[in-house]
Amino acid sequence: MDKEMFKLDSRLALITGAARGLGAAITIALAQQGADVAISDKPGQSLDDTAGKAKEYGHKVFTFNMDVRVMNQIYQGIAAVNKEFSKIDILVNNAGINRPMYGLKVTEENWDSHYNTNVKGGFFVAQAVAKLMIPRRWGRIIFISSQSGLIGIPGQPVYCSTKGAIIQLARTLGLEWAKYGITVNAVAPTFVKTNLTHKRLENREFLNFVLGRIPIGKLATPEDVAAAVVYLASDEAKMVNCAVLSVDGGWTAW
Ligand SMILES: NC(=O)c1ccc[n+]([C@@H]2O[C@H](COP(=O)([O-])OP(=O)(O)OC[C@H]3O[C@@H](n4cnc5c(N)ncnc54)[C@H](O)[C@@H]3O)[C@@H](O)[C@H]2O)c1
Numbered sequence: 213m214d215k216e217m218f219k220l221d222s223r224l225a226l227i228t229g230a231a232r233g234l235g236a237a238i239t240i241a242l243a244q245q246g247a248d249v250a251i252s253d254k255p256g257q258s259l260d261d262t263a264g265k266a267k268e269y270g271h272k273v274f275t276f277n278m279d280v281r282v283m284n285q286i287y288q289g290i291a292a293v294n295k296e297f298s299k300i301d302i303l304v305n306n307a308g309i310n311r312p313m314y315g316l317k318v319t320e321e322n323w324d325s326h327y328n329t330n331v332k333g334g335f336f337v338a339q340a341v342a343k344l345m346i347p348r349r350w351g352r353i354i355f356i357s358s359q360s361g362l363i364g365i366p367g368q369p370v371y372c373s374t375k376g377a378i379i380q381l382a383r384t385l386g387l388e389w390a391k392y393g394i395t396v397n398a399v400a401p402t403f404v405k406t407n408l409t410h411k412r413l414e415n416r417e418f419l420n421f422v423l424g425r426i427p428i429g430k431l432a433t434p435e436d437v438a439a440a441v442v443y444l445a446s447d448e449a450k451m452v453n454c455a456v457l458s459v460d461g462g463w464t465a466w
Contacts, residue, residue, distance in 0.1 A: 218446040221246035224297045225445065226290075228280055228337060229307030231257040233406035234356060237434030238304050238441050240265050245442050247302065248272035250293040254279045254307075272297075280307050280333025290340040299348060302445045303341045305334040305378075306356040310408050312368040323370050330374035335381055338396070342389055351394035352445045355382045356437070359402050359460045375400075379456055386454035395453040397444045401437045402426055402460035428461030 225242045229235040230251035239249050243266040251259050251266070251273065259275040266273045274296050278289035293300055308330045313322050338353050345351030360368065361375030379398050386396035403422050405413055412418050413431070423429060440457050443449055458464055 217448055218442055219246050220302070220442070220445060223247045223301040223445070224250060224293075224299055225302035225304065226250045226252070226293055226300050226341065227304040227306055228252050228278065228333075230262050231259050232262070233408060234401070234404060234434050234437050235304075235306040236262040236265070237438040238306060238356075240269075241435065241438035241442050242302070242304075242445065243267075243269040243271050243273070245446075246271065247445075248274075248297065250274040250276070250297065250300070252276050252278040252289055252307075278337075280337055281328040283336060286333075286336050286340055290337070290344070294344055300341050300344050301348075301350060302352045302354070303338060304354045304356065304441055304445075305337055307333060308356065308374075308408075310368060310371045312371065312412070314367055315369045318370055326370045326374045330371075331377045331381070334378060338381070338385060342385070342392075342394060345394050346389075346392045349393040351389070351392070352449075353382075353385065353389075353394060353396040354441050354444050355379075355396070355398040356441075357382070357398040357400045357456065359400050359458065359464050361398070361400055362456070362458070362464045382456070383454040390453055395444075395449070397449075397452060397454065398456045399437060399440045399444065400456050400458045400460065400464070401432050401440075402463050404432045404434055404437060406434065425463050425466070426461040427463070427465070430461065432459050432461065 231253035255277040358375040382398040
């Protein structure tokens, strides 16, 4: 093997929901492997912290606001990235929400906010980016799903269903777009301590439930998830398409 593996030199990666949490860690890992990064988050969310850390690796960092629920913002955001770099090689559809609510309590607002962000937003960002990838005959689209897309977790039926939908999008879009040199895959992490989960994980009973389910006996870290994304974004993963890469310490094998 004469080439260092998993290098992303000269690639441009777009990451959504990159202000914090997994999106920030994914951005930094992709920059560390050599990619230029275009990072976005909802209006009002500062990207300065993530951008500052990514810049340490010496590559280009472009920041912009894009609420993935708003079609105009998607089109304007993708156009701005394309104007700056004339391409998008890698898309990480990471922006997502989880507002746990038991089935009997779920409201229409709770349902719509999950679906508009996690499913509709991710789909239309992927569609807009794929249109730029197709003429170049190369692309990597990576959806951040969850183990919750593979199994049920009481208290979050709507979130689980959106994460399952994301897996089906990855499988089907991967079938449609493989002929253009684009692979589409999903990453399915177990619990990671971030803004999304920290309140529930502070509850000792819930934490014990979670740790008891993970054979490795630890939560995942943002860097564990970022490493899976780096792999799927790399040249070396060229035969991996329509796949779900679990980063769950074995939870979903039960
Ligand atoms: N933390 C976990 O345990 C865990 C496990 C599995 C999967 N995930 C998934 O990973 C992704 C990132 O989660 P996280 O844990 O880093 O959460 P987080 O809340 O820390 O970060 C999510 C980011 O997405 C952004 N975002 C939310 N709605 C948006 C919108 N409409 N438009 C643009 N950006 C938006 C937020 O502003 C935030 O910066 C999510 O898709 C989540 O479902 C998280």
